[in-house]
Amino acid sequence: MIASGEVPPEVREGLRKGRRLCLWTLFWLGGISVLMYLVMGQSQAMKTAFIEDVLSLVPSITFLIAASLEDKPASRRFPFGFKRFNSIAFLISATALLSIGTFMAYEAVMALVMMEHPSIGAIRLFGTEVWLGWVMIGVLMYSAIPPIILGRKKMPVAEKIEDKVLFTDAQTQKADWQTALAGIVGVTGIGFGLWWADAVAALFISLSILRDGWSNIKKSTAELADGAPRDLEGGDLDRDAQDVAAKLANAFPLSDVRMRESGRYMLAEIVGPDAVGEVDLSRFRPEHRPWRLAEVAMVLKPRNARPGEQADRPSVRPAASSLRS
8 A cells, every 4th residue: 555654735635625525525514404394395396405415425424434544554454555445435436426317307297297396385474474395496496406516626726636536526516506496496396386397407417417327337447456547537548557558668668557546546567578667656657746666567478388387477677656555
């Protein structure tokens, strides 16, 4: 694992900011969830917004757990350290986002198929009878403000420190305020007698959330399966990884270059007949964020290797690395 003293300063600062933003998320969204529950009534959009707000707490929680393990030293039970817990947290966060979209789509489709006609009654406030829809709209407008602010603040931090968990959390915040806007449209539609507006608004927003959730599921599973590093925003190969792979391939033309991720860090292997000698990591680090390349391992494999021959089996040479086990 990377020793605590070797964690780059920009990563340390980013983790501090991320923790602070996630704690604020738990505070604001926890309170909003309570308000949603109290006023949701029979509105499908309001029920969806409530469930979505509860599920949206998951990425922040998983980030806080993974970040707390970032500096934890390796142990006998975890000899390679705890950096890969970030990958596990990414999968959990991606699953939460996909669950939000799936739930929204299912509830909206069922409401349309069953042709449910939700009704919104009235409540008495300060001695005056008020349509509950106005209260719902007020709560929904309020619920959209913190996610907009928190999501915009999380996104640049996630990009700076290559944290997919925090990036997914920012996407979840986007889903929060989009759900709130859909809820406003739905409640307003009910007020005008458009029973279907409630479900259609929720279904429309769920499609975007499903797309982001499915994309993140694919990236997180690829990361855990030792796939090549992926970009934060898409399924393309990471630009930093391509930069490193090109430099290594040029330096070791007779060998294969393998790249994978461990949390926010990249690990490389040189496998082939010229995988010998010491490797200076500074020669191969990416220009944008050089700290991401944590290890280059050398696996000597003679060109004339044939299966079953003892002398021709691959052997691992000491790695040039900023990792410590």
